[in-house]
Amino acid sequence: xxxxxxxxxxxxxxxxxxxxxxxxxxxxxxxxxxxxxxxxxxxxxxxxxxxxxxxxxxxxxxxxxxxxxxxxxxxxxxxxxxxxxxxxxxxxxxxxxxxxxxxxxxxxxxxxxxxx
Amino acid sequence: xxxxxxxxxxxxxxxxxxxxxxxxxxxxxxxxxxxxxxxxxxxxxxxxxxxxxxxxxxxxxxxxxxxxxxxxxxxxxxxxxxxxxxxxxxxxxxxxxxxxxxxxxxxxxxxxxxxxx
Numbered sequence: 001x002x003x004x005x006x007x008x009x010x011x012x013x014x015x016x017x018x019x020x021x022x023x024x025x026x027x028x029x030x031x032x033x034x035x036x037x038x039x040x041x042x043x044x045x046x047x048x049x050x051x052x053x054x055x056x057x058x059x060x061x062x063x064x065x066x067x068x069x070x071x072x073x074x075x076x077x078x079x080x081x082x083x084x085x086x087x088x089x090x091x092x093x094x095x096x097x098x099x100x101x102x103x104x105x106x107x108x109x110x111x112x113x114x115x116x
Numbered sequence: 117x118x119x120x121x122x123x124x125x126x127x128x129x130x131x132x133x134x135x136x137x138x139x140x141x142x143x144x145x146x147x148x149x150x151x152x153x154x155x156x157x158x159x160x161x162x163x164x165x166x167x168x169x170x171x172x173x174x175x176x177x178x179x180x181x182x183x184x185x186x187x188x189x190x191x192x193x194x195x196x197x198x199x200x201x202x203x204x205x206x207x208x209x210x211x212x213x214x215x216x217x218x219x220x221x222x223x224x225x226x227x228x229x230x231x232x233x
C-alpha cells in the first residue's frame with residue numbers, strides 16, 4: 001500500500017519569502033508519479049507540478065520547484081517569492097504507474113498563509 | 117485544454133431527497149473519472165472510480181447504493197447522493213484522467229458543496 005505524509009498542518013510565510021512544503025511517500029512500486037496541487041478556499045484543485053520517479057532532473061514550473069530525493073522518498077515543494085495569492089491548502093499526491101486505474105493517493109495537506 | 121465542468125457548485129437539499137452532481141469533460145474524452153469527498157480542513161477521500169460504459173468501482177466503506185455513479189459517455193459522469201442525510205453534507209469533487217498510462221494527468225472539477233438540512 002502507498003502512503004503520503006505531509007507533516008506540516010499549517011505554515012505562515014511572509015510575502016516574497018520562499019517556503020518549503022514537506023512530502024514523504026512510501027511505496028514498493030518502482031515507477032510512480034508525484035504531484036502537487038493547490039486548493040484555495042474556493043475549493044478547486046489546481047495542478048502545480050509533476051515529477052516522475054525516473055526523471056533525472058527536479059521538476060520546475062515558474063515559481064514552483066520540486067526537491068525530489070528518491071532515496072529518501074521525499075518530494076518537497078518549494079515556492080519562491082511567495083505572493084498573497086499563494087495562501088491555500090497544498091496537497092502532495094502520488095500515482096503508482098503500475099496501477100491501471102491511475103488512482104491518486106493524497107497527503108493530508110498543508111495550509112499555507114502568506115502574510116504581508 | 118482538459119477542462120472538467122462540475123455542476124452544481126453548491127446545493128442545499130432536504131433530508132431524504134436525492135441530489136445529482138454532474139461532471140463533464142469539455143474538450144477531451146474522459147475514460148476514467150474519479151469521485152472524491154472532502155470534509156473541511158481534510159484531504160480528498162476517494163469514493164469511487166468509474167470507467168465509461170462499465171460499473172463504478174467503490175472504495176471500501178463507501179455505500180454504493182447511496183452514492184450512485186453513472187459514466188454513460190466519454191464526456192459525462194454523474195454522482196447521485198440518494199436519500200441524503202445531514203451526515204452526507206460535504207464537498208464532492210470529480211477528477212478526470214487524461215492521457216496514456218505513463219504520462220496521464222488529472223483535471224479536477226470545481227467541486228460541489230452539498231448541505232443537507
